[in-house]
Amino acid sequence: MPARTQALQVKKEFEQFGSELGLKSICICEEEDSNVQKIAIQKGIELVIATPGELFDLLKTECISLNRVSYAVIDEAHKILDHDLLYKTTRITQEKASI
Numbered sequence: 001m002p003a004r005t006q007a008l009q010v011k012k013e014f015e016q017f018g019s020e021l022g023l024k025s026i027c028i029c030e031e032e033d034s035n036v037q038k039i040a041i042q043k044g045i046e047l048v049i050a051t052p053g054e055l056f057d058l059l060k061t062e063c064i065s066l067n068r069v070s071y072a073v074i075d076e077a078h079k080i081l082d083h084d085l086l087y088k089t090t091r092i093t094q095e096k097a098s099i
Helices: 003-021 034-043 052-060 077-081 083-097
Strands: 025-028 047-050
Touching: 003 025, 003 047, 025 034, 025 052, 047 052, 052 083
Parallel strands: 025 047
Antiparallel strands: none
16 A cells, blocks of 8 residues: 555545544645645644655755654665665654654
């Protein structure tokens, strides 16, 4: 299953219980409108569900920061050996570590 499909599925599942608790989430993947994503980020969210590439792109443009992230879960760890994904994941974790 593609990462974006999994991300959208996780968001859908989270919305079922998160909305009752007043928790907001966003799915950052190529299927979603980037302008809507940026507006949601500015308003504040509790859960970010993202594909590594899209999260990496937002970090590069400084539209999102990891300075208040408490936990990060990286799915598809066996695919980290893919050079491009390894680079992006390393940069994402370095962003968090530099805070």
